[in-house]
Amino acid sequence: MLSSWSTSLNLVFFSLTWTTIAMTYSPLQLEFFAPLLLRTFLYLLPSALFLLFDSLLPSLAVELKAQGELGLPGRQKGGARKIRRVMGWAVFNVVLAVAVQAGVEWFVTDVLRLRSLLLIKGSAWSLNHLPNPWTLVKHSILGLISRNILQYYIHLHILHSSAGGTLAHWHQTWHHSVQTPYSFIAAYDHPVCYLLHRFIPFYIPAITFRFHIMTYLLLLSLFSLEEVFTYSGYNVLPSTIMLRGMARRTDAHMMSQGKGNYGPIGVLDWVHGTTLGADVMGDVREEMDKHDVQERAGRAIDGVGDAANGFGNKLNSRAKKGRGKK
Structure with missing residues (x-):
């Protein structure tokens, strides 16, 4: 009974807090500052902490790295100078994606005088500006599936194909100039390639189906944490079936210079036969055997x-x- 009351009160306080925020700030402010804060606290800061750990305690970090000494950022080609370049461009790309989103929102709402692309004010629960629970679940699943499909085909047919031309060259000389990943590498790419590979597959489905801003922020949080862990290079991660398998496939993709493992989850790689090493079905079987x-x-x-x-x-x-x- 106490647990039920506690959950109810938390929901009430959350509802009031979000209502206050939604009524205080404009859609443009919400679409800029909320994603920026999430990307900062759930991707940039954890990535910096992982890098600090790898740099200050290499003898301990090497025991956690899947590739051992090769996985340490300081042991890779370019040394500290390369690390500074990776960090700088990663931060720039993260801010760029948030700025592009805010810029598109400004153009649509302030210049064209149309409704916001994401549902921010007014919903099935219009009184407190919260999304309908079923709609939140449905759009979250839709966003996960759409993002993974778009990322796979963009990654394979544009960024790792002769048809990609200049884009493929940029992706190869930027992102794949690092052989073994660490978390900042997820956002280290030519800005155009980063927007095409990381931002577009998430943003286009969100505005196409007009996700609620809460759903958008929830998915952004999940994807930020996914990038932190799957590019970390560590072999000790919270989940075998998801994060550990995704991290292993990411390592194989980077070390092979992009010869396979083009999707973040690995289902489409398994379907199309582009998996390097153990596939996602092997992870599922391993998890089933484990439990x-x-x-x-x-x-x-x-x-x-x-x-x-x-x-x-x-x-x-x-x-x-x-x-x-x-």
């Missing part, structure tokens, strides 16, 4: 069967007693 999923499922089914048999026996027993009384 004895089949054995637990079998026990659950047996338990349901036993319960059904017991219930049936009780019914038969009661029926016999009823006949005996007659």
Whole structure:
């Protein structure tokens, strides 16, 4: 009961806080400052902390790196100068993507005088400006799927294809100038390639289906953390089936100079046969074996069967007693 009350109160306070924010700031301000804060605290700062750890405690960090000594940023070609370049362009690209989003919003709302591209003020819960729960879940799933599909085909057919021309050259000479990844590498690319590969696959579905700003920020938070961990180069990560497998495929993509593993999750790589090393289905099987999923499922089914048999026996027993009384 106390837990239920606590959850309800948290939701009420969150609703009031968001309502106050939505009523205080303009859509343009929300679309600039909210993504900037999330990208700063969920991507840039964690990436800086990981880099600091790798630089100050290399003897400890090397034990956590999947590629050992090769995974340490300071041991790679270019040394400290290269690290400063990577950090500088990563920060620039992150701010650029937020500025482009805000610029598009300004042009649409202030110049063209149209409604905001993302749903910010007014919704199914118009009183407190919160999204409908079912819509939030539906759009989150849609955003995850759309982003992964677009990233895969853009990455494969433009950034790693002769058809990509200058874009492919830029991606190869910028992003793939680093052999083993660390978190800042996720945002280290030519600015045009970064927008095409990282920003467009997320932003286009969001404005096409007109996501609520809350849904957009939720997905942005997830994608920021995904980039931090999958490009970290560490082999000790929270999840086997998702992050650890994604990080392993990212390592293989970088070390092969882009010969495979073009999607962040790996499903389309598995479908099209572009996987390098263990595929996503192998991760699923490993996770199932780790947690004895089949054995637990079998026990659950047996338990349901036993319960059904017991219930049936009780019914038969009661029926016999009823006949005996007659």
